Amino acid sequence: MNPADIQKIAHLARLHISEEVADETAKRITDVLKLVDQLQEADTSDIAPMAHPLDAVQRLRPDRVTEADVREAFLRIAPQAEDGLYLVPKVID
Amino acid sequence: MHKSSIAELSRQLHSKALSSRELTEHYLARIEKLDAQLNSFITVTAEIALAQADEADQRLAAGDAPALCGIPIAHKDIFCTDGVLTTCGSKMLGNFVPPYNAAVVDNFRAAGAVMLGKTNMDEFAMGSSNETSFFGKVANPWDLNCVPGGSSGGSAAAVAARIAPAATATDTGGSIRQPAALCGITGLKPSYGRVSRWGMIAFASSLDQGGILAQSAEDTALMLNTMASFDTRDSTCIDHPIPDYCADLNNSLEGLSLGVPREYFGEGLHPGTEAAVRDAIKVLEAQGAKIKEVSLPHSALAVPAYYVIAPAECSANLSRFDGVRYGYRCENPSNLEDLYKRSRAEGFGEEVKRRILVGTYALSAGYYDAYYRKAQQVRRLIKQDFDEAFKEVDAIVGPTAPSPAFQFGAKGKDPVAMYLEDIYTIATNLAGLPGMSLPCGLVDNKPVGLQLIGPYFDEARLLNIAHRFQRETDFHTLAPQAFN
Numbered sequence: 001m002n003p004a005d006i007q008k009i010a011h012l013a014r015l016h017i018s019e020e021v022a023d024e025t026a027k028r029i030t031d032v033l034k035l036v037d038q039l040q041e042a043d044t045s046d047i048a049p050m051a052h053p054l055d056a057v058q059r060l061r062p063d064r065v066t067e068a069d070v071r072e073a074f075l076r077i078a079p080q081a082e083d084g085l086y087l088v089p090k091v092i093d
Numbered sequence: 094m095h096k097s098s099i100a101e102l103s104r105q106l107h108s109k110a111l112s113s114r115e116l117t118e119h120y121l122a123r124i125e126k127l128d129a130q131l132n133s134f135i136t137v138t139a140e141i142a143l144a145q146a147d148e149a150d151q152r153l154a155a156g157d158a159p160a161l162c163g164i165p166i167a168h169k170d171i172f173c174t175d176g177v178l179t180t181c182g183s184k185m186l187g188n189f190v191p192p193y194n195a196a197v198v199d200n201f202r203a204a205g206a207v208m209l210g211k212t213n214m215d216e217f218a219m220g221s222s223n224e225t226s227f228f229g230k231v232a233n234p235w236d237l238n239c240v241p242g243g244s245s246g247g248s249a250a251a252v253a254a255r256i257a258p259a260a261t262a263t264d265t266g267g268s269i270r271q272p273a274a275l276c277g278i279t280g281l282k283p284s285y286g287r288v289s290r291w292g293m294i295a296f297a298s299s300l301d302q303g304g305i306l307a308q309s310a311e312d313t314a315l316m317l318n319t320m321a322s323f324d325t326r327d328s329t330c331i332d333h334p335i336p337d338y339c340a341d342l343n344n345s346l347e348g349l350s351l352g353v354p355r356e357y358f359g360e361g362l363h364p365g366t367e368a369a370v371r372d373a374i375k376v377l378e379a380q381g382a383k384i385k386e387v388s389l390p391h392s393a394l395a396v397p398a399y400y401v402i403a404p405a406e407c408s409a410n411l412s413r414f415d416g417v418r419y420g421y422r423c424e425n426p427s428n429l430e431d432l433y434k435r436s437r438a439e440g441f442g443e444e445v446k447r448r449i450l451v452g453t454y455a456l457s458a459g460y461y462d463a464y465y466r467k468a469q470q471v472r473r474l475i476k477q478d479f480d481e482a483f484k485e486v487d488a489i490v491g492p493t494a495p496s497p498a499f500q501f502g503a504k505g506k507d508p509v510a511m512y513l514e515d516i517y518t519i520a521t522n523l524a525g526l527p528g529m530s531l532p533c534g535l536v537d538n539k540p541v542g543l544q545l546i547g548p549y550f551d552e553a554r555l556l557n558i559a560h561r562f563q564r565e566t567d568f569h570t571l572a573p574q575a576f577n
Contacts, residue, residue, distance in 0.1 A: 001454075014437060029454075039471055058328055080422070
């Protein structure tokens with residue numbers, strides 16, 4: 001990976017990476033990708049991907065309200081909140 | 094008191110030979126006196142502990158109290174504790190006070206256990222040495238210049254130093270078993286789905302599992318009885334009967350077959366570790382177990398597969414840390430994008446950011462098939478290796494970690510060198526199987542761990558094998574001189 005690739009990925013991940021750090025990061029991530037490239041040696045034709053050891057599927061439940069209203073408790077720990085809303089810098093001009 | 098097992102302490106509490114208050118005060122005093130050398134606790138909850146101890150003493154007086162009533166334990170700082178700081182070892186959650194308890198915390202509360210505090214860990218559970226915590230590194234009580242292992246380094250160091258009788262922990266690639274090995278204590282990662290992940294801060298959702306660090310297999314069984322539960326709030330929890338994990342501890346090992354994977358005894362295994370592990374296998378053989386060599390042919394692909402899957406899942410799980418609803422927010426954000434990017438850049442440490450980037454890349458358009466999907470396919474091959482092996486043997490036995498505890502900074506700047514610490518433990522997480530580590534020797538006065546891996550939901554058998562081993566040996570009773 002080169003620093004430009006890192007900046008693209010960093011944008012997707014909404015992570016700010018300075019130019020100095022991008023160089024070092026590119027080297028370290030290239031090391032990790034070299035490790036990961038060993039996977040290409042494996043013959044996986046006809047092998048279904050495995051997401052869960054028992055191939056379990058998502059449990060469903062009836063569409064009924066069961067949760068209590070804990071909005072107060074959640075807003076209390078927010079960096080900035082007012083009138084039941086989380087506050088962030090203006091998005092729309 | 095701190096040399097006693099939980100089983101013994103429980104007997105004394107129930108017979109009123111000891112009160113929970115005395116016991117709790119004893120441990121709080123030890124933490125105050127000794128933890129400065131270890132840094133194993135991020136938060137000590139002394140007032141809460143004493144209040145819980147008094148409640149426990151009332152329950153014990155009334156009679157019919159559960160086995161763990163009045164027993165002090167520590168929780169890894171990855172489990173949400175209502176009203177008590179929960180940092181996950183990160184600046185991102187340095188001010189996070191959860192408004193609810195994790196299921197695991199509630200389970201122990203209901204059983205009357207007493208919470209001593211929250212233990213230190215690698216940031217967001219990513220690490221094998223507890224060197225990445227925002228709250229400083231943790232020292233190994235056996236050698237204060239060495240790492241305790243990670244990510245559950247704080248829990249392991251606390252139990253090894255006997256400043257907590259047992260602790261909860263989590264294991265995604267080896268984070269319970271490897272610290273157990275490096276600190277000379279017993280650790281269990283249950284089968285995936287055995288323990289509820291509700292309130293357990295997520296790193297890699299298909300790999301994470303809550304488990305135990307304790308002084309013995311018997312104590313671990315007592316802890317698992319309380320920790321395991323079916324919880325509908327965790328959609329990955331499996332509704333499988335929960336046995337009494339203490340019931341089969343003393344079963345004979347006669348006729349049991351144990352597999353020794355040839356791939357776990359190759360290059361990279363420290364000779365002292367190998368010798369201790371092979372001696373331990375002989376102890377099991379002397380008790381009637383049949384030892385057989387097995388092969389797990391795709392073993393070499395476990396670390397590469399994990400370093401696609403875990404970062405990919407972590408990049409998704411850590412996207413919730415955006416500076417908006419809780420946790421760290423940067424100062425003077427100029428717009429929403431700046432809020433996200435700088436809160437995350439400033440809140441997360443280097444290893445966490447690295448894994449988020451690797452994971453984002455692996456999931457990005459054009460790379461998903463080559464990386465993530467490929468890793469999922471290799472994951473099935475790894476699981477199939479275990480399925481085949483378990484047709485021939487009842488459990489697998491081998492080393493937990495490639496060498497005893499290493500010095501701080503020894504793995505240098507190359508992340509891959511650190512990743513190889515988990516070379517024997519990672520496959521177990523990929524396959525979702527239960528795994529244990531128990532102490533089986535000392536090399537240069539540093540502990541060595543024996544790993545056990547079992548078929549799905551076979552924790553009782555692993556605990557049985559470990560307990561029988563511990564009846565014949567005394568490695569699990571050893572604690573470092575300085576903390577005796």
